[in-house]
Amino acid sequence: MDALLAPLGYDFMLRALLVSSLVGAVCAVLSCFITLKGWSLMGDAVSHAVLPGVVLAYLLNLPFVIGAFVFGLISVSAIGFIQSRSRVKEDTVIGVVFTALFSLGLVMISRVSSDVHLSHILFGDVLGISQNELWQTVVAGAVALGAILILRRDLLLYVFDATHARSIGLNTGFLYAALLVILALTIVSALQTVGVILVVAMLITPGATAYLLTDRFSRMMWLAVATGVLSSLLGTYVSYFLDGATGACIVLTQSVLFGLAFLFAPKHGQLARRRQQRLEREAELQG
């Protein structure tokens, strides 16, 4: 028993639990929009593309969130620019741009210094988060969360039916840009926890799990937040015993929850679907 409670006795553990659950919640809320909009690849792209920004920020002695955020914006602008001016398909453009920026980041790291812990950027290091990084994470996450909550209904309408949104006078260009900026901010806030490579999981898995569990958007948000926070807490806790790989533990927990929903969701799960099909067929044969 004592061994199980031991992690909670450490300050760094409490801090990690706090940060990762905040990040889990913010990412989960956004994931509902990202999955419905079909922007999973965009999430993956922006998260990889921030790498050079993190390295630059380190070199210039700036807060890492600023460098990462700037490169997040650069990547989405580059994607939009190239796509509107060429016949190449969107997913291809996204792939080209983010791998280019990610590679640039890797080259920069190999050239500049061994002080930048590549593995911490790539995979996160929430157990070792400094006070300074904690604040950056919290501020970026809080701003992203606030923006989503304020714009929530307009973003939902935009994602569902942009034509109607425009018809009733909403500024769809602004909503598109807002969603991208919020995406970049959220990714930035999640970097310390799960790292560049796995951020995308935080941005889609909770939404995907919740989508299997309900047909109502507001419930979907709450369910996504519940699975996101639960995964962050469990994953961080378990990683204490593994002495690392916190991000991976969180993502694995999320994946397990997704698997459970895939199988056992009340209406859209595999078992429920089979049962439903069987019942319908039997009813028809009887009638």
Add this chain to the structure above:
Amino acid sequence: MSAPALDVQGVSVAYGGGRLALRNATLALQPGRICGLVGMNGAGKSTLFKTIMGFLPPLRGQVQVFGEPVRQAQKAGVIAYVPQAEDVDWDFPVSVRDVVTMGRQGRMGLLRRPSAADRDAVQAALARVSMTDFAERQIGELSGGQRKRAFLARALAQDARLLLLDEPFGGVDVGTSEAITGLLSDLADSGRSVLVSTHDLGTLETFCDDVALIADRTVLTVGPTAQTLTAGNLARAFGGRSPLHDPARIPERALEVR
């Protein structure tokens, strides 16, 4: 005289860089009137709607709604538009009621929380198209005709002064079709203006004050139903395939107006 509800002046548009999809189209609609838009498949009806809404930027000409530029009218919530086919994800986690509530969203406050008045308007709109019983269904769990009614209810809930309806009668049953014409007449009685495209020439007379014939990518003629729906005009609009060449397909009332 007050500004027309809709004023389309010499508008030409093209999709992408291709040939013109609308050539020098002109049409005006006075407040409180229903204008039926008829023409063959591919004549340019949907294109005209999209142009009015500003989704296709005109190469020439201009569109005004109640004397204002369209974008301004949209921001004021003056125009409700129901496309021919809704381009939405039918698995989206929203109920019919949620969708209809979206019709009110433009007029809600900063956080877009529906007020009691919004909820009442949604309820009334649902009742008006007999969709009350389906209000809590996820939108994908509806038949084609029910989906159309749900989106029509959204336009009603918006309480707009100008309604643009692209083929609301497509794929709906006779009862629903009659219900919709009754609904449009009520709207016109309360001062709203309606532009509605349809392929059902037979019913035009029963509910349209005006008719616009559209053919070969332009508005051939527009005017009061009885004067416009002449055999000559119909032959011009429908070319060799005029319904008048095939007696079995001639709607009786369209013939009477000769």
